[in-house]
Amino acid sequence: MxxxxxxxxxxxxxxxxxxxxxxxxxxxxxxxxxxxxxxxxxxxxxxxxxxxxxxxxxxxxxxxxxxxxxxxxxxxxxxxxxxxxxxxxxxxxxxxxxxxxxxxxxxxxxxxxxxxxxxxxxxxxxxxxxxxxxxxxxxxxxxxxxxxxxxxxxxxxxxxxxxxxxxxxxxxxxxxxxxxxxxxxxxxxxxxxxxxxxxxxxxxxxxxxxxxxxxxxxxxxxxxxxxxxxxxxxxxxxxxxxxxxxxxxxKETFRPVQSNCGRVFTLRFDDSIFNAEMNGEVIKENRFVKFINYDGYEMTLFNDGRMNVYGLDGMEEAEALYREITEGLPVNQHQ
The missing domain is CATH 3.40.50.720 (NAD(P)-binding Rossmann-like Domain)
Structure with missing residues (x-):
């Protein structure tokens, strides 16, 4: 004691x-x-x-x-x-x-x-x-x-x-x-x-x-x-x-696109996206997360498939980006 x-x-x-x-x-x-x-x-x-x-x-x-x-x-x-x-x-x-x-x-x-x-x-x-x-x-x-x-x-x-x-x-x-x-x-x-x-x-x-x-x-x-x-x-x-x-x-609370504090949005994909090839430059990475520059956007991709995107101006822009990334992925690599 x-x-x-x-x-x-x-x-x-x-x-x-x-x-x-x-x-x-x-x-x-x-x-x-x-x-x-x-x-x-x-x-x-x-x-x-x-x-x-x-x-x-x-x-x-x-x-x-x-x-x-x-x-x-x-x-x-x-x-x-x-x-x-x-x-x-x-x-x-x-x-x-x-x-x-x-x-x-x-x-x-x-x-x-x-x-x-x-x-x-x-x-x-x-x-x-x-x-x-x-x-x-x-x-x-x-x-x-x-x-x-x-x-x-x-x-x-x-x-x-x-x-x-x-x-x-x-x-x-x-x-x-x-x-x-x-x-x-x-x-x-x-x-x-x-x-x-x-x-x-x-x-x-x-x-x-x-x-x-x-x-x-x-x-x-x-x-x-x-x-x-x-x-x-x-x-x-x-x-x-x-x-x-x-x-x-x-009730089901999953939302593929979610607005967070500030101009940050979370996009949700299947966790296989973490090891998939996608457009963008990986600036830094470890086994938990990757920091990516994608077409002028800065984003953090987590190994569970969550992606935080910074500096977006609203839900419409976030949803458009989600569709763009999803369409560029192999089948079954988005939620």
Whole structure:
């Protein structure tokens, strides 16, 4: 316990809280700003096991707010989960760290949760659509989870268990932290504070205090901090926690062309495209990813068939590019 002496000395946590933490498996969904900060805190505090999921590589624009990543990770185009695991193991090698370099969707999220059996889930995703899946999957499997979002200077946190209001119940009162980071930007302090609050909810839960039952919002530029008691917001007729219907899990969410934050679009092909011959110049590559210059477009091709294309002006242009690339591929090398 000497390593964790300062946190054990806190009466609300103590040796019992430390023992519980050291025997807990925590899944961190996302290895961006919220995920890296949360994973680092939990590693330093001595969590028993971390399962970190992300599908992206480290990019230069990540470094201002995503902790532990370096310019060398950018140069090597390392997958975020691999780069993060390397750094976390240097911090605390006693923590078991499992990484999944994959995309979460309606077809695999329940299976991933069932296979890895986390005791609690931390949301560190960057868009609301996936959080509806997390909400439904965790409710279906009775796994407590902590919602967190940050954009601009504003962050919000809400910890959800099987008994309290779920994310669907709260949607009418959720703060505007689902805005575009391209339009609103994001200040690094708000990601640090939001992730810290998410971990705080985890610590409360493991210490026997339970979740705070509060929707917490912060504005690091306006210097505001607010909490709202959410018990009264429980909707007995909620389609998720009231009726146990999981519409997002049951519908097909695959989209061959998807708009992301900024002027970035994801095009999805069969994974065989990674080794196929296609037009364009491969600038850099490793076994996970290729950086390609294609007819003036810069694109990142992942080994699972995802392709991020940068600087597109809209969906129409993205769909036209998708058709062009698809028509140039051998049969069965697109989704």
């Amino acid at each position: 000497e390593r964790y002496d300062r946190q054990v000395r806190f009466a609300g946590f103590g040796e019992s809280g430390q023992e519980k933490l050291s025997n807990t498996a925590i899944m961190v969904m996302g290895a961006g700003a919220l995920g890296t900060h949360a994973a680092e805190l939990l590693t330093r505090m001595g969590a028993g096991k971390l399962i970190v999921i992300d599908m992206d590589i480290v990019e230069l624009t990540n470094l201002h707010r995503q902790t532990l990543y370096t310019e060398e990770d950018v140069r090597l185009m390392k997958p975020k989960v691999e780069a993060l695991k390397e750094k976390l193991q240097q911090i605390n090698n006693d923590v078991e760290i499992k990484t999944l370099n994959t995309e979460l969707n309606s077809q695999n999220i329940v299976g991933i949760l069932q296979e890895h059996q986390p005791d609690i889930v931390i949301d560190a995703m960057d868009h609301f659509e996936i959080r509806f899946l997390v909400n439904e999957a965790c409710h279906k499997l009775d796994i407590p989870w902590v919602y967190g979002a940050a954009v601009g200077s504003k962050g919000s946190v809400y910890a959800i268990d099987y008994e309290g209001p779920c994310l669907k119940c709260l949607m009418a009162t959720m703060p505007a932290t689902g805005e575009s980071c391209e339009i609103n930007g994001v200040l690094p302090p708000v990601t640090t504070q939001t992730a810290g609050l998410e971990v705080s909810e985890v610590i409360r839960f493991l210490s026997g205090e339970g979740f705070s039952r509060k929707l917490i919002t912060v504005d690091t530029f306006g210097m505001n901090y607010k909490t709202m008691n959410i018990n009264a917001l429980k909707d007995d007729d909620c389609i998720v926690c009231g009726q146990h219907k999981y519409e997002h899990l049951e």
